Amino acid sequence: MSKILMQLNQDLAENPYVTFNSDDQGVSRVFDLTWDFHAKKQNTTEINFGHIDDKHRQNIQSYLYALVEWQKEHSSSGEHCAVGTLLEHRKSLTVIATRWGNSDFSLLSNEREWKKCSKKLEGYGAENTCNNLARSVNILNKIELISRYVSQEDSVKWIKNGAGDGQAIALPEAIYASILKQTIEFVETFYPYRHQISDIMVKVYAYQDDMLQVELDTLSLNHIDEMTVNQRACFTRRTNRDIYRWAAVRELQKALPCFKVNRQGHWLVALLKKCFMCVGLFSAARQNELMTMNKDSYSVTQSGVSKVSGFTTKKEHGNKIYTTWNTAPISKMALGLAYDATKATRQYALNKVEQGFQSGQLTKDKYDFKVQELSSSFIAADIPFSSSELQAKKNFKLSSIHELNLKEFNIIATEEDVAQFDLLNPSRAGDLKVGSGLPKLSPHDLRRSFVVFMVQNRLGNYLTVKYQLKHGNVNMSKWYANYSELNRTRDLLMDKELMGMFDELIHESVVDAFDDIYNESETLSGKEGERISKEKQECLRHGEQVLMTRSELEALVKSGDKSIVRLPTGGYCTNRNCERLCSLMDIVEAPCEHKVITDKAAKRLSKERDKLIASFKVVNDMGDYTDELILDAKKVKIQSIEPTLNAHKIPYEKFNDAIKVYGHENRI
Structure with missing residues (x-):
């Protein structure tokens, strides 16, 4: 056993704290079923170990704890990686332990055990998933808990044949334009009624709460959880029937025939998703970035550029950074519609969260986190009758947003759509069929489609893409932009005229x-x-x-x-x-x-020579020896143009400046 593992075992004997609150007091210990990270104020707030087999759970927790401590020790900020990254490592280690049948990961240093483990992982899943498994093993290698390093050759064997890699798709332009048009029309139609929607929901929540108390008294019950399924169903039907008789509800339904009232907020969720799509279509912000925006996030610069602001966590170890995205004015309406229509829902939830904090049911960090989430335009619209159930909600983000509703857009692909789709999405070629709809639609698909539209219509290049998509690596931006350029070239070549x-x-x-x-x-x-x-x-x-x-x-x-x-x-x-x-x-x-x-070309060369001389003088005056090669090249280039100027009888002053950098003071 290595010294590091021995030290780890000694530390774990006392089951130390692994998470802390905002006052730096211990919250979760290593072997607790849940690690509470609310104080970090990141997108991922908890890591749960309750579902992991007892024989593997403590080993997985031990290795994750070792990773946390190592990163804190070796980080300049004293912080470990993002909580979301820790969650990915927990998932990967759990998969390895379950497939291998062992969670003593130190044994992976042994060649025989490694071959046994690797064999069990063959054909496990998609490429991204298998890459995550390899990363988790390699991070244990990095912190010297094991000597095993997974090569790409090893991880390729784990990929399941036919398993998709989950790559986001780029929509063909006609389909993208159709979705844009329908989304804008929805926002513009519903925007004038946003306050009426909220006002009705205020009355709905109050009425249902009052009627519930009457129902419980009638049934001699103390809590809704004591009601049978049939009793709850009858109560819900009766109150909904009464609500739909209200004049205000009937009036709103005349203007918005699709309007529906229910405690679970299904109709509100559909509205929020359309608003979410609208801002995403016109900003290309990530899902979690959009979730941080509200009606105050929209602004217009002095030069008239529309912007939306929010928090990004990408490449920041999970810590939130405030930033902006270019957008269109319709985003203001979308954010306002989503925020104002859910005002009643937001206030109801805030009141219950406040009660939970005051009664000690919620810690200060959990309370602050929930209040922050409820400041968004895109909140969970499901309001349970039980206060404790509402207070116990893991988060108040709009849920089920990963897959957006495709049916309502009535998309039917043409031959041109299919050709564009296959060109833009080579790894998914064949997934879109003539006469059918899109294979999927997710928030990330909106990002890729935004880039295609922008680059294809010459609204920007890969640097624009990098800014708008907040990429940490320009190569990713180039990858996004290149397929758009390819499609634009194809369209150009197809236009014979x-x-x-x-x-x-x-x-x-x-x-x-x-x-x-x-x-x-x-x-x-x-x-x-x-x-x-x-x-x-x-x-x-x-x-x-x-x-x-x-x-x-x-x-x-x-x-x-x-x-x-x-x-x-x-x-x-x-x-x-x-x-x-x-x-x-x-x-x-x-x-x-x-x-x-020619004479014209010679005149252009004369102007180029003048610019080279001016540039040479600026660099030369710096006197930096690291510029030696640059100055040498500029000087030779300047002098190489002079014979051409002589031939065309263009007057000039002969250039023979000395290079001033170290070691060249007297050089001609």
Whole structure:
């Protein structure tokens, strides 16, 4: 047994605290069935171990405790990883222990035990799940509790054939536009009635509470839990029947025929989901980020840009960071509709939470957490009759949001939709069928679809994507954007009329370039330019004023006998099969044999040289030796342009500044 494991066993003998409240007092001990993290104020507030087999539970808790302590010791902030990450490790270790039949993870260092464990995990699940299993083993390796490290080759064997990886889908543009349109129409239709909805619910809660007390007195019962199923069903039907006779309810139903009243809040949940989708469609914020927004989250900058604000926890070890997203004005209506329509529900829940705190049923940290959640526009609409049940709710976030209701959008895919879907979602190609609906719709699908719409319509690039999606890694933003670019290119190629226009414009520009070379420019430089100049001189000696007419040039270009490429370094290249990197090769190798520089191109090079000189002087004045290579390259580039300026008789001041950085003071 390693020294670290021995020390761990000694620490665990006293069953130490693993979580603490906001006053730094111990809350949960290692071997408690639940670890309470409410004081962290993160999205995940508890880790439960009650469902784990007794023979594995304490081992799993012990290794997680070791991870927590190691991270606190080695973190500059003294914090461990996000609670959500700890929960993922608990899930993975539980899977490994259950499949392997053992939870003494130190045995995984043994080759025979490892092979036995790895064999049991073969064909377990999707790629993401198997990656999580590998990460949990490797983190134990990192903190030196085991010597086993899982390679990608090992974890690939655990992936189940045909198991989806859960990757979010990007919606075809027509389907995305249809969902956008229907969502906006819903918000605009329901927004004027938001206060009426709340006012009715205030009366509903009060009436049902009063009638419940009358019912309990009639049945000689003390609590609703003592009622039978039939008694509760009869009570609910009777009170609902009475409520639907109210004039206010009937009036609202005339305006909103779909409006329904029930304690479980099913209709309110449907309304909240539409508002949630609306803000998500116009911001691309993550699910948990949207959950932190309310009617005060919308604002407009001085320059007129609509913004929504909220908290993000991504890449912040679970700690919340306040940030903003660009959005559209409709988000203000969506957040206002969701918040105001649930005002009665929110206030009812807040009153019960306050009572629970005052009576000692809730700790200060749990109370603060619930109050914070109830400040959102997107809260749980289910209000149980039991106060204790309401106070015991794990959270007050809008639930069942992972899969959004697809049926209400009546989506029927066309051939074009299917082609776009397969291109945007190669790992799910074939999942969308002509004449059918989408295979799924989740909050994360809204994020990917937002990017497709934005990039495809040239509303931004991958840097815009990185800002809007709050990616920690720009490579992820590029991945999102690239598929959108690919789809836009496909759409472009399919538009034959548009491509025909492009071909015509390209053809005209090529003819213009040759016309400039053969008929307009007085001087040509570059190897190919010098050869053409000799031909022109020969023609002039024979009395010809124009080497080639425009019609002759058009015929040569159309036949493919002549082609040309404009170079970023100035001038043209007449070699259609060129693989040379001119900006670099012109400095380190002999000049290109196919390069032509006209008078116009030479003037552009003169301006480029002026900019290079100005840039050189700024960097040179810094005197930083780390800039040596940059200055060397700039100087050579500046001097390489000068022969071209000489050839075209463009005046300039010869450049010969010395490099000032360390070791080059006297260098010419």
